[in-house]
Amino acid sequence: MTKPKPVAGITRRxxxxxxxxxxxxxxxxxxxxxxxxxxxxxxxxxxxxADDMGYADVxxxxxxxxxxxxxxxLAAQGLRFTSAYANSAVCTATRxxxxxxxxxxxxxVGLEEPLAGRRNVxxxxxxxxxxxxxxxxxxxxxxVGKWHLxxxxxxxxxxxxxxxxxxxxxxxxxxxxxxxxxxxxxxWDGATAVDQAGYLTDLLGDRAIAEIGAGAKEGRPWxxxxxxxxxxxxxxxxxDQAESARLGARKDPEALMxxxxxxxxxxxxxxxxxxxxxxxxxxALKASGQEDDTIVVFTSDNGGERFSDTGxxxxxxxxxxxxxxxxxxxxxxxxxxxxxxxxxxxxxTMDWLPTFVAAAGAAPDAAxxxxxxxxxxxxxxxxxxxxxxxxxxxxxxxxxxxxGRWKYLKINSNTFLFDVxxxxxxxxxxxxxxxxxxxDLASAWSAWDxxxxxxxxxxxxxxxxxxxxxxxxxxxx
Numbered sequence: 197m198t199k200p201k202p203v204a205g206i207t208r209r210x211x212x213x214x215x216x217x218x219x220x221x222x223x224x225x226x227x228x229x230x231x232x233x234x235x236x237x238x239x240x241x242x243x244x245x246a247d248d249m250g251y252a253d254v255x256x257x258x259x260x261x262x263x264x265x266x267x268x269x270l271a272a273q274g275l276r277f278t279s280a281y282a283n284s285a286v287c288t289a290t291r292x293x294x295x296x297x298x299x300x301x302x303x304x305v306g307l308e309e310p311l312a313g314r315r316n317v318x319x320x321x322x323x324x325x326x327x328x329x330x331x332x333x334x335x336x337x338x339x340v341g342k343w344h345l346x347x348x349x350x351x352x353x354x355x356x357x358x359x360x361x362x363x364x365x366x367x368x369x370x371x372x373x374x375x376x377x378x379x380x381x382x383x384w385d386g387a388t389a390v391d392q393a394g395y396l397t398d399l400l401g402d403r404a405i406a407e408i409g410a411g412a413k414e415g416r417p418w419x420x421x422x423x424x425x426x427x428x429x430x431x432x433x434x435x436d437q438a439e440s441a442r443l444g445a446r447k448d449p450e451a452l453m454x455x456x457x458x459x460x461x462x463x464x465x466x467x468x469x470x471x472x473x474x475x476x477x478x479x480a481l482k483a484s485g486q487e488d489d490t491i492v493v494f495t496s497d498n499g500g501e502r503f504s505d506t507g508x509x510x511x512x513x514x515x516x517x518x519x520x521x522x523x524x525x526x527x528x529x530x531x532x533x534x535x536x537x538x539x540x541x542x543x544x545t546m547d548w549l550p551t552f553v554a555a556a557g558a559a560p561d562a563a564x565x566x567x568x569x570x571x572x573x574x575x576x577x578x579x580x581x582x583x584x585x586x587x588x589x590x591x592x593x594x595x596x597x598x599x600g601r602w603k604y605l606k607i608n609s610n611t612f613l614f615d616v617x618x619x620x621x622x623x624x625x626x627x628x629x630x631x632x633x634x635x636d637l638a639s640a641w642s643a644w645d646x647x648x649x650x651x652x653x654x655x656x657x658x659x660x661x662x663x664x665x666x667x668x669x670x671x672x673x
Contacts, residue, residue: 238417238556240490249521250500252507253467259505262464266475270494274528274539275575282498285513285520285589286310286658288344290497290545297323297549301648309377309590309657310367311344318346321355324561325612326549328357330419333558338407341400352360359482361386362403369450371396371432372440390397395434401473407643412484426470433465455664458510463503488530495525495649508620514659516587516596517622532576541574545587586644588650591659598642604637
């Protein structure tokens with residue numbers, strides 16, 4: 197494979213620092229946000245989320261083995277965040293934070309890491325959501341792709357603010373048969389099962405283009421949350437029907453995870469197909485005459501998995517090391533972003549709700565205040581006041597907090613303090629050299645944790661062991 201030329205102005209070990217916005221500085225953040233220029237017309241919002249994509253899995257973030265021209269072009273036209281975080285190291289929990297704008301640990305479904313087999317757990321239908329708040333402001337709301345926030349009949353995108361849904365309800369399906377881990381088909385148009393041949397990434401691209409066209413015809417602002425399943429396993433390219441058949445014949449609920457499958461080339465083809473569909477979607481947006489009226493965001497739900505490139509970081513999905521949490525995040529906001537800009541402001545998934553709600557001129561829900569903030573100041577090229585971001589993950593009793601350049605981390609009984617700006621690989625434990633900072637962050641984490649729901653011993657939590665991944669030798673169940 198021909199190696200791509202280096203991307204101008206981008207290095208794989210770019211500086212990753214920045215001021216943060218926090219609870220004590222929220223008044224200043226709101227004042228700054230109020231001064232941020234915004235288009236007079238309510239903007240359309242196209243939010244694109246990849247699944248299990250590592251920080252450096254697209255070439256504008258450092259991938260050398262292949263190119264992602266559509267995503268790179270989006271970054272060249274807008275702003276690229278270098279310190280964007282997922283709310284969790286797995287998908288369900290992050291999606292709870294996205295749709296509620298709150299720490300996922302405030303809801304029982306957010307304690308699932310990820311949701312797996314508990315049919316009585318899901319996103320409460322009476323909880324205000326990003327699509328429901330936008331719908332109240334006159335928006336057409338659609339979800340295309342992955343839901344993974346609860347099963348029928350109790351939980352459904354159409355009961356949580358989306359007027360239109362086309363996609364899958366579970367965490368993953370085969371790209372060709374569209375069957376989940378239980379062997380049952382899982383592709384839906386609203387509440388109606390869909391039997392349609394095709395590679396899922398392509399089908400989601402087609403549907404997103406149709407939704408953009410439908411929004412143009414209605415003549416009112418729209419919100420499209422496009423949640424691709426790529427590059428999540430199973431490891432299947434558009435040419436891998438034979439692998440799909442092999443997995444389908446195994447009759448094993450864990451077959452789709454196939455630890456005996458995948459290669460770096462397969463993963464590259466999956467990401468490049470995702471990029472191709474994003475290119476088609478952005479071209480359709482432009483052809484529809486709506487490009488200048490639409491905020492476009494591209495990001496991931498958590499850090500990368502087996503074949504991902506997590507950039508200068510260590511760790512992966514299910515881990516609170518930077519590789520499990522740091523994600524790509526690109527914004528193109530006509531009239532607000534500057535072409536080719538970067539920002540080292542530290543942002544997190546739950547920030548998108550208050551940002552989009554403010555951009556739409558919608559009203560937040562006073563009874564369910566967001567834990568995130570409006571990050572429009574950073575999107576416009578400014579800074580954000582300092583805040584502390586918090587995480588926890590039940591597998592291996594993980595805890596983490598980041599404030600400025602410092603990160604507190606706990607894994608089982610081991611505790612750490614890292615300067616993740618100078619040491620993005622999290623190698624030098626500075627807790628003895630900086631005891632005041634270490635104890636301050638550890639205490640802040642404990643105080644924050646007391647405001648969240650307690651851990652649920654019945655909830656599912658996923659992690660990798662030495663049996664599954666050789667680089668996790670010594671890690672048992």
